[in-house]
Amino acid sequence: MSRFYDLVTEHVRTLGRGTPGKPKRYAERDGALNCIRMASNENPFGPSPLAIEAMQAVAEESNFYPDNNVAELRRKIAERHLLAIESVLVTAGSTSLLGIIARTLLSPGRNAVSSERSFIVYSIATKAAGGRLIEVPMRHDGFDLDAIADAIDQNTRIIFVANPNNPTGTIVGPDALDRFLTRIPDHVIVVLDEAYYDFAQYFAVARGVEYSRALEYVRQGRNVVVLRTFSKAHGLAGVRVGYGLGPAELMGYFRRMRTTFSVSVMAQAAASAALEDAGHIQQALENNAEQSALLSNAIFSMGYHVSTTWGNFLYCELGGDAGAIASALQVEGVIIRPLGAWGAPTAIRVTVGTPDQNQIFLKAFKKVMDGTPVR
Ligand SMILES: Cc1ncc(COP(=O)(O)O)c(C=O)c1O
Incomplete structure (x- = not known):
């Protein structure tokens, strides 16, 4: 037992360390040259x-603390979503x-409910708060909303729904969510x-379907909190x-819990400007739609299963040791995410890159899979 084991709270002892993606520069230091980060x-x-x-x-104002209310950015976000500014809380990432x-x-005794194979932070955040995360099995690599509603008990306070889900890339449609909310x-x-x-949203328009009515739920004052990010x-x-x-x-209570001054001067300025750059976002969306199709087809034609994605990443079932495949790809200079920690030891998640990056990935993938006895 270590020196501080007895000092920390019991729920902190049970927390895993988490495995965020390896920064590119460290991966390069660890031996892979000119790494492409697709993890x-x-x-x-x-x-x-x-x-x-x-x-x-x-940058020159970095000697001053930022606006703790994040007023300008919140106003812009509120206007864009036709919401009151009090309904908007900006934080250091979602x-x-x-x-x-x-x-x-x-708190200890309370629980949150989510799906297995979803965003890993739901589990970390729940445990760090002393709660328990109930992870419901998936249906067809997606959230099983009926099973999630069935898992709610009197101690449940939160349901986390990743829509689209990371890492499987699936969505739950608005009709299913409408029905689900009536059960909450x-x-x-x-x-x-x-x-x-x-x-x-881009995929939904292209595929001729509706994706989300999340903002309507917020406007109706339902027990719903919608999370968005500038990270993607x-x-x-x-x-x-x-x-x-x-x-x-509710957002007011969350605001009390936020670390003071945690959204930096740079973050507020960058996000505000990024909101205005529709062309930059459009470039990412168009590339993603075109290149995800190209990548999926190429991986599929090699005999592997790729789920239809609604995000900027692909969930690929390879039927072999994903950890070993990821290590071999890293030697070739490509970092992807093996999904053993999500309970999917034979699956990987690959972020859709630029056309050039995707070609480099495919070349490395073919080389690694030809040489790996996976099936
Ligand atoms: C489903 C999901 N939610 C939230 C986040 C976190 O985003 P942020 O960078 O805003 O913390 C991610 C990042 O990968 C994600 O996949």
Whole structure:
């Protein structure tokens, strides 16, 4: 037993360490030259030039604390979504907001419900708050909303729904969500995590279907909190800025739990500018739609199963040791995510890259899979 084991709370002892993606520079230091990072669903084209300019412009003010109310950015977000500013909370990434939601609503004895094989932070945030996460089995690689509703008990306070889901890329449609919400008792808050909103909405238009009515739920004052982020389509993962939309009173409680000044001067300026750069977002969405199809077809034609994605990543079932495949790919200079920690030891998640990156990935993938006795 270590020196501080007895000092920390019991629920902190049970927390895993988590395995965020390896930063590119460290992977390169570890031996892979000119690594391509396709492991964390980032925007491969970088941040918007407008966001870079905005960050440079405020860099000189970095000696001052930021606006703790994040007033300008919240106003812009509220106007864009036709919501009151009190319904908007901006945080240092949506990961941070997940922690705040869990700490506000959970404590030992209370629980949250989600699906297996979903965003790993739901489990970390729940446990760190002393709560228990009930993970319901999936149906067809997607959320089984009926089973989730069945799992609710009097101690449940949160349901986490990743829509689209990371890592499987599936969505739950609006009719299914409407029905689901009628089954949710008043003591439960539904967190609709729409980190990949822009990609899913783009696909939905192209596929001629409706994707989400999440904002309507917020406007109706339902027990729903919608999460969005600037980390994906907007290309600002390293800056750490995301937001939640929900009932004003509840958002007020979350605001109390936020770390003071946690959304930096740079983050506020970058996000504000990125919102205005529709062209930059469009580039990411168009590339993603075209290149995800190309990548899926190529992987599928090699005999592997690829789920239809609604995000900027592919969930691939390879039938062999995904950890070994990921290591072999890294030697070839490509970092992807093996999904053993999600209970899918033979599956990988690959972020859709630029056309050039995808070609490099495919070349490496063919080489690795030809040489790996996986099936
Ligand atoms: C489903 C989901 N929610 C939230 C996030 C976190 O985003 P942020 O960078 O805003 O913390 C991710 C990031 O991968 C995600 O996949």
